[in-house]
Amino acid sequence: MTTPSDSLPILLLVDGSSYLYRAFHAMPDLRGPQGEPTGALHGMVNMMGWLRDHIGAEHAVCVFDAKGPTFRDEWYPEYKAHRPSMPDDLRAQIEPIHEVVKLLGWPVLEVPGIEADDAIGTLARVAAASGHKVVISTGDKDLAQLVNPQVSLINTMAKPPEVLDIPGVQAKFGVPPERIIDYLTLIGDTVDNVPGVEKVGPKTAVKWLAEYDTLEGVMAAADSIKGVVGENLRKALDWLPQGRRLITVKLDCDLTGYVPQWPSLDALALKAPDLPALLDFYTRYGFRTARAEVEKQLGLSSATAAPAAKTGKAPKAPKPSATGDLFGGDVDPVGEAAGDASANEASAMGGASPASTLTQVDTHYDTILDWAAFDQWLARLHAAQLVAFDTETDSLDPMKARVVGLSFSDHVGSACYIPLRHEGPDAPTQLPLDEVLAKLKPWLEDASKAKVGQNIKYDTHVLANHGIRIQGYAHDTMLESYVLEAHRRHNLGELALRFVNRAGLSYEDVAGKGAQQIPFAQVAVDRASQYSSEDSDLTLHVHETLWPRLQAEPGLLDIYQRFELPTSRVLQRIERNGVLIDADLLRQQSHELGQRIMALEQEAYELAGQPFNLGSPKQLGEILFVKQGLPVVKKTASGAPSTNEEVLEKLAEDYPLPARILEYRGMAKLKSTYTDKLPLMINPATGRVHTNYAQAVAVTGRLSSNDPNLQNIPVRTAEGRRIREAFIAPPGHVIVSADYSQIELRIMAHISQDENLLRAFAEGMDVHRATASEIFGVTPDEVSSEQRRYAKVINFGLIYGMSAFGLASNLGIERSAASAYIERYFTRYPGVKRYMDETRALAKAQGYVETVFGRRLWLPEINSPNGPSRAGAERAAINAPMQGTAADLIKLSMVAVQDALDAQGKATLMIMQVHDELVFEVPEAELDWVKAEVPRLMASVAALRVPLLAEVGAGPNWEAAH
Known part of the structure; x- marks a missing residue:
């Protein structure tokens, strides 16, 4: 596939x-x-x-x-x-x-x-x-x-x-990374005999660089650093530039x-x-093992080699241990x-014990070129309890892909391939595509005929392009693996090696790589038959291994059956619906952005006193740090002054040129990524943009959008928000946006069972104002806007494991003050502190944490001997249950809302999912129903200790719906 x-x-x-x-x-x-x-x-x-x-x-x-x-x-x-x-x-x-x-x-x-x-x-x-x-x-x-x-x-x-x-x-x-050279220079490298500062280890080096930013900053502050380490630093001042020179790659x-x-x-x-x-x-x-594997691939017999599989494998590099x-x-x-x-x-x-050779399976793969062979396999499909199915196509774009061939497997080791559109001088006569699909359509659309696939959403699109609405997909091996081991890879080749110890042909094996890659329709039929039949065979074999494992884990089985499989079906609907784009508006915005970009260039030239390439870090660095003499905030790995966004934001507080560069970069990114690109991605057959939602990528269960990415359209600037104005409703319709309110904080209240948090949500209070009231010891009515802002940063920061250092940096306050705020927070919300402590301990004991619904979130580094790695895993352990539970809730909402739309016969289309938000294209006649029912359904998909709240807005475009 x-x-x-x-x-x-x-x-x-x-x-x-x-x-x-x-x-x-x-x-x-x-x-x-x-x-x-x-x-x-x-x-x-x-x-x-x-x-x-x-x-x-x-x-x-x-x-x-x-x-x-x-x-x-x-x-x-x-x-x-x-x-x-x-x-x-x-x-x-x-x-x-x-x-x-x-x-x-x-x-x-x-x-x-x-x-x-x-x-x-x-x-x-x-x-x-x-x-x-x-x-x-x-x-x-x-x-x-x-x-x-x-x-x-x-x-x-x-x-x-x-x-x-x-x-x-x-x-x-x-x-x-840009401070690693400074860090190593300070601590030295005993292996290479490069001295550092005597008695200065990693903790001191990190502390100094946090305080003084760079090696130069540390050296400049040498006179103010007290104690023995200060004396040692001053002794090393003449050496440090040479040490840095030696350490720099x-x-x-x-x-x-x-x-x-x-x-x-x-x-x-x-x-x-x-x-x-x-x-x-x-x-x-x-x-021995590698020799036997090579002998097998060369077709040689050996006393130490296992019998060769009857699969016609192309030679591949010997595999390492599967463990x-x-x-x-x-x-x-x-x-x-x-x-x-x-x-x-x-x-x-x-490590593990030595690897065995690959599992050998006797295989029989048929290439279907006549109706008699087709009818025999069609009868087998109708008689089988479960069939693995795969499509071979002419495009990676699921909305454009058309069938080149189909493969089926009804038991491990047995499969067939039906070539339908292979071309070339050596291509055999093939059965006609339309007639084959017509004969298969009753089986494909029969929900009682159980099917299994690898990434079934893609194949569902492909068949829909031929007017077939496939039913009966009972299993998806990609999602089975994702539920069991979200932190691993889930392509079929990986799954076959990992779970059934079999290796198959890759797409590159049969079609080539890079510029030399040929369309699948030009692959020789016998080679295509081996590849596609093998895909279906391996899919069935992997499923027969994974399905019992899921059945043995009731919590994970529920995640698979109640969350992932239904979500896959809804995502296919969303992708197929697409979203209507006002291409003319985007072109107008692109023109306006172009004008603004040119104006910013001229302003930058005037501020710099000369023209230069604003996109060149080298030229920009020369202007800022050589000609204008601005302070060097950071350096790159090569030692050059950095001009990254973080540096420019700091410089922009005091200097106009960096501010113009930042604005220029922001406008240029909006133009190239969105206003220029989105009109080109409109599908001419539908007049809409169709994204792809990746379901088995994020370990927390969140979805990601690509080609194009509709989840990262910037909303912090007016220009960014204007892009959402181009996501429009057709005549007679409106765009409706529904999203969860403060969902991760509500989940924190549920999981931690903290009485004060639970009360704040139960009483419908502004939770940030309630937190500010607790931390600053004032009544909610007395909380100032600044205090509420502090509380908001603390509320969300602690969810993501923010330290006192991070909080101080974010709020622009002393670290001691930030530590005091965090301590006061935990005093007022002891349940949150208890949750964090217990979660860290549980993660260390079992290697994973879980969402409210039982999704397993693996933490490989939780017991790492490396302190920073372990600390990062501990922060993830605290946040992952909240982010994962939020992902679970939005999936339940998607399924519940789509089921309600279907049951009511509504014409409303779900057209986007953006993290905690669902976006709909709604006929005006259905607007009242959607505004009432969608938030109700979203709020009722689960019963937590605090009420769930979904807010809804409507308008002629996506931006207006907020």
Whole structure:
């Protein structure tokens, strides 16, 4: 099945030097057939396989340190002087590691004179600039300085693998990525023999940077810092610039001659593994499981290989351990002392026992090319208790996709494919599309004929495009997996490996990648039949594994049956309804924004004293910090003054040019993202915009909107709100908006059972005014607007785990005052404090929390030994039940309202879901009914300890309905 995706292409950079040491120390005693050391070799092979399978990168490179000195040795002869020499057993594995990484299809890079970190930094910068998302696989904390909106780190040695994006760096180290260099400079790097400030550790460094912002700020304040650490800081002042220089990753290395076609990344495309050469390598070094897998893929018989499946699989890279263990997955310990030792080492690392080969299933797949074969399968469909069904199409857009072929499976191992629109000189004669669909339509529309699919919403759209309203979808494997393990991935390939230990062809296997990818209609029929039949077969197999697990968990079963499956059906209706857009109004707004943008450019030029490229951070930085001498608020990872939004907002408080730049950026984003783009996304067949709601993405159960994203239209500015004016009702209709009032605070009151919160909501009080009254010790009538604002920030801030530091920053007050407010809040609302304490303890004990309705919200980092990671998970544990319960409530509301509309025969259409809000297109004759019934239904979908309240508004457009 093809599904929509809007992700950027990924460049995966592997810090090979970091991992080979860690792999070696994980299994130092593992030996091969000739007694040679192979622990690092096994670790690297399994880690590279895991990365290839889980990251989904098109381009990748494994980077190693080259032999010999680097430029840092010239700067500081003592650099890395205390590092012990490489163990002989590891040195012996370097050459075979390079060999096998290349055989697995990975480009390998070594650049003399620089470190692997510098090559990685340079590649990351170039890739991000060319529109790639960059994932760096490393365990090296120094590379956290490279993290930005397009660059993240993954540490596969952690269990589960640790991902560091911008919030992740902040949570782990206590400082954002742009402060990592300053942080490391202060604490030093003992591994590389780079001194920091004596007796200054992470806590002190974080404290100083929080107070003085930058390393320069800390150095400038050295005279005012008291005690021994202050003396040590003053002693280190002359050294710190050199320390910073050593720690800073170089981002502009010349890789010409080492990366072909540099600075193009084309030569870094991942290649298919060299299976014959891998077979020889694995035999030579004693890789039993991997060797058996390669033999199976090559169609060879072996005493150690399991019988080959009759599936005609294309060769693929050997799979790592299905359990996620990266360094024990290919060791066969049976009968070998070395193998037993390696298994024990893997266990000590928190890994799993060695992986088995893939499950073998005898398969029989039919390609239907005549009516006799079709009639036989049609009879099987009518007789089956449950059938897995999949469509192959000519478009990722579900509103435009048309059927190319169909597949069905009535029991595991058996499936068929009906090609209908394949083309090309070798395409066989196929059954006529319209006649096949006409014969299938009674079965497809029969609600008593149970069906299972993977992401059934997409297939439902595809059949609707052919005039078929499919009924009887009893199960969706994507949603089954989502309910059981929301924190994992839910594509069919992942589910098949994870739950039934089977691997199937990918879409790229049959249609190609990138610019070379062909339409599915041009895929050879026999290849298409294998791929699609396999999809239906795997879907049925996965369901037969997941369904008993759900049945064994009544709470999760309820989430699946009462929330997710009905929501999927309603979302399909919403997407199909679409929303009417006034394209002319958007074009007018786009013109006006363009005029304003040009005026802002001229104002910026006048303030700067010269023309410059407002979109260039480099030119802007030169104007602001060199020519105008504005204070440097933050620096980027490369050490240049930052010009990001946070910096400009701070500078805009005192200087006019940054204010103009901010306004320019805001207007430009509105124009490019909305007023220019939305008219182009109108479906010419319907005259409407049709978004896609992703149901199995957010771990809390919330929905996300894409292509286009209708949930993030800005509403804080007048220009942003005007965009919603273009979401209009057709003649004779109005737009109605209904949303929950203070839903997460009401859920907090319900969950915490705090008497004061419960009373405030029960009495219909303004909860922020009630909170202000409690905190400031005044009557509700005496609460000032400023006190209410403080209380509102506290109410919502504590829901999201805001600390005293965060509250102080948000309110612009001293941290001591913020701490006092929080302490007073908990004194007045002891139930909230009790809830937070008990929830943290429960999360630590069971690894997850739950919503009011039993949705399970997993917290992998809740028992992490890393303090910031653990603290982040604790904050999530507090907020997730509220956000997840809010998501559950809006899903119940969608289903209840749609059921009522259908039961009453109403013509009202539900056209959008935006977090806690539902938006409708309502005939004027039904307006009174909708305004009365929709909020009543939303308020009555669940009985909490506080009343639910839904507010409703109506108008000719979305903005007017608020």
